[in-house]
Amino acid sequence: MASSVGNEEEKNGTAEPVLRVRGLTTHFELSSHTVRAVDGIDLDVARGQTVCLVGESGSGKSATGLSILRLVPSPGRIVSGEISLNGVNLLDLDAKEMERVRGPEVTMVFQHPRAALDPYFRIGDQVTETAAIQMGLSRRQAHETAREHLAAVHVSQIDRITRAYPHQLSGGECQRVMIAMALLCRPKLLIADEPTSALDAKVQSDLLDVLREVTEEYEMAVILITHDIGVVERMADRVAVMYAGRIVEEGAARDVLSSPQHPYTLGLMNSVPKVGQRSRRLQQLDGQPPDPAAMPPGCRFAPRCAERVPHCSEVEPELRPVAPGRFARCHLRGDAPMAAEERAVPG
């Protein structure tokens, strides 16, 4: 798809992105109906690039991240698509091969850091284990490397932390440990699913610095899933906005933030308190996201859209370029003639 190519060339000038997702479709097959959590998305992330994935709760952000790692919990299932990581389609790999991909190629940092640590092992053991396995080190070396990486994420009192169990650490400390472990994997792609949303503001800010520091140092490609516009402003090179399993808008972060195109993004931005106000989180828009069991025909945002025209409820819009390196999924955007005609209709 054109979007990525333009983007990459803009930023790195390389032809092939680290991650290239095409037509990814992930369903949760419940007994009563099927939830199309991810419904045919395309996404590219280049080396050293941070793409923020934003959208309302339930829009499919986590499902996208988990799909890339092939960690969708049952009854979820990747139905179709392609996930190319450095040219290898992960969906073609068997479980063993996949095991080798996770870690050195791609890894993930989760929202609740304490829950992501094994409660029965000391932090030192867990970090050392990752070091030993991912870097092929002896126990001793792994131990040293683990300490180095903990230092790299600015963990204070390393001795105390390595001896501690997860329940003895603060949330921020846990997340530093998680980032240190992700770092130990030296992944080409890091997926961070709301890594700081469970933490308080100061800790959040420190951690974002740490994340930025380490991903820049190793030039990782990053998918950062977040609700927080502040985070997007600080971290994102590009932004992809998801709605009901689809990407509805994509573009360079500053563009999307300054001039949102899609009515949904627009709504999101408007509902955000302005800079300087305390909370910077995306607010819920009026109305409900569509019922996954009964997706509206046509544009999925139509029931909540202020700009809706009759055509919107009949034909679903494509994701189309609206400006260089910018895409939106709306009949009323871009240079599509259909959009002009529709607008011309009186009423």
Next chain:
Amino acid sequence: MSLLNKLGITAIGAVAAVALAGIAAAEEPREGGTLIAANEAELGELDPHITCATSSARWVMNHIAEPLVQQDMTDEGSIPPPLIPGLAQSWDVSEDGKVYTFHLQQGVKFHDGTDFTADDVVYNVYRQFDQTTVGRENAPHFYEAAAAAAGWRWDIAGLDFVEAVDDHTVNFHLSHPFNPFLRMFTQTDCGPMGIISPESVEKYGNDGVQANMIGTGPFKFIERVPGDYMVLERFDDYWKEEWRALVDRLVILVMPDVAARQAALRAGEAHIVIAPDPDSLPKLVEEGFVISKGTMPHIWTVSFNEHEAAFADERVRLAVHHAIDREGMANQLLDGTALPGESWLSRTSEAFKEEDRWHAYDPAKARALLEEAGALGTKIVFATSTSGSGQMQPAKMAEWIQRNLIDAGFDAEIQLMEWNAYIAKFFEGFDPEWSLVQMSWGWTAAYWLDMFLNPGNQPDGMMDVGVGDAITAAHQMTDPAAANEAYHAIAEQVKASGWFMPIVNDTAPIVLSPCVRDYPHVSDWQTGFVARTWLGDC
């Protein structure tokens, strides 16, 4: 009882006997090996002067501790089993029937190597006999527990004192003649008089006897583990060659679960199974096991509760007698493992007569009697236990009786209780709700009649039919033949009264592995005198 049925029983016995004889004829008795018996109950108290349990006395008596007089346990045919010399080689009875003189076997040794003498007999008796009852002081080794268990013996026999005349002669002095006295020595009910070594009592104490039993029998006591087993070993210095043990060891396993007993037999872990499941007998025979059964003193009885208002009318009582199909129960329900009850006397008693018949099964007559008494639909509660020693299959049998009673026009109900609770309630006095009260019992010795008929021994609810004095008088007759006539007359009187009813007599089948040779089925509770039993090929 039908002739056919009788023939059937005899035929089975004969087939077994012929089969055994056929094998035995071809083989010389062989020595050695371990004979293993699966016993139906915990062996409990083993001290022969105390034990009241048939299931333990049968192994202790004759095998470890011997009595002065024995019954011939190799003669299956003659009933009652003839009295033969035991530790006494002969005896005389004084003219007045009050002094019994026993001439003891000579050269008899206890298992601890000490000699058996007349003093030992005196010592043994005075361990049980409370001499304060006859105004003397007790011996130092007098044992209260033994007196509690065995006191009744010396009481009923009217023992005054025992004296050693010389080393090998002992006199029992009774205060009155007691006709069943000799037979009494052979009976295994409470506190049987098996002779144990006085030295061992002195050494281990009264309560050390059961763990260190020293007798004169063909087997020595080796070890007993409660709830598990008892091991006996052949006694090489045994005094009587003809009764010397053939196997090296006799092991008695405690296996209260019938399925487990039979499993042990099938697995070759036991050779003898006491009290098998009657329903499985045909199958066991098919599998090649041998069934041994015999005539026993056993009576499965019913007592009519004297407080049951309906029973005041003799016609109602007789209706019960005519209503119950004893023969059907013995042959159909119990598959021929029992004989119909025909007398209140044990079938092994000298006073029992072959031609004795109880009130005939006649449901029409029963109904007519009930109608005549205006008692149709009278409610009868039949009380029995869920299981228990000698109880056979009480629940099944109670149902049979219930059906019989209903067929004859009664309204019948069953009450079942756990065995120990049941006997306790039985002896404490019948529950007023009970109408017909079941119990199983019977001894070869004629003093069995005292059990239920002597008012002194009767629990509340049991009817005194007025034969107590007659029984005592018969006991004290010096002429055995006259005594037997008297006992028989008493039994007839009991039958006529209608207050008691014998239902069936158990033949107490025992299952043997085909390896077992020369197992005599004894016509008394001491099932199995196995000293001459041996293990052949199988």
Next chain:
Amino acid sequence: MVRFLAKRTVLALFTLWGVTVLIFILFQALPGDAAISLLGSQAGNPEAVARMRSYLGLDRPAYIQYFVWLGDLLQGDLGQSARFDQPVSKLILDKALNSIILLVGSAVVMFSVGIPLGIVAALRERSLFDRIGMGVIIVLGMVPVFWFGLLLIYLFALVLDVLPASRMYSFHDSNRTLSILVHLVLPAITTAAISITILARVTRASLLETLEAPFMQALIARGIPVRRRIWRHAMRNILPIMVNVSGLQIGWLFSGAIFTEVIFSWPGIGRLIYDAVSARDVPVALGGILVVGALFVLANLAADVATASLDPRRREAM
């Protein structure tokens, strides 16, 4: 930790004491006593019964009998069985050893069947193995121990004739240890049956739950190999609950053993108690129940302590 133990121990002692009082009262309520039971055919003879009662000390008021027993107990004396003329402690000790053999056998069966079954079923959730395995477990859990034992006897001892079905060893076997092992198989399986079902189900459920825990996902995301995830991390996580359930089940194995010992004529403490109750041998029954109760409580306490000390979060709290 010390306080926790002390509290639990005191509570346990109180419970046990309560149990002895209760059992004593029950014996008073049951018709019949040791004298009646010992006297058998002479139980109808009032003089004999009175004599035997006074010999056994049963003619004293019940509460005095109880306090005499309790007083002796506090001095470490469990009393004497009049039926066997043996100290109760000796009877129990002999039988307890046999019961422990059965218990160890059952525990081995329980662990070696229940845990692997649960693990494999969880790892292959919804596979044929899982469905059949769990189906069997559900059925097995509903079959009374008694029936299951008889079924095993029928199959292995009667039809196939490969295993002995009664007693602890055979008098024919020269090697006693080997004989015991062979005799142990069926009773151990029977005793363990119910516990196997519980252990397998708990193992399966807790492993499934653990495998879905966020940290498991994180381990996968970090590329920790599956073996290590399961055998190191998941197993360590389910260990406390397994230890706890096992401790409770070992407690229940004692009670299950009572039935097994009767069915298989295994000369253990369960049968001793069963037999003592029917013979109204009060000291033996009381002593036996006390010992079994103490072992039950001890197993539970040990399970609690072990579980707590295996969990870093609870270790601190203690």
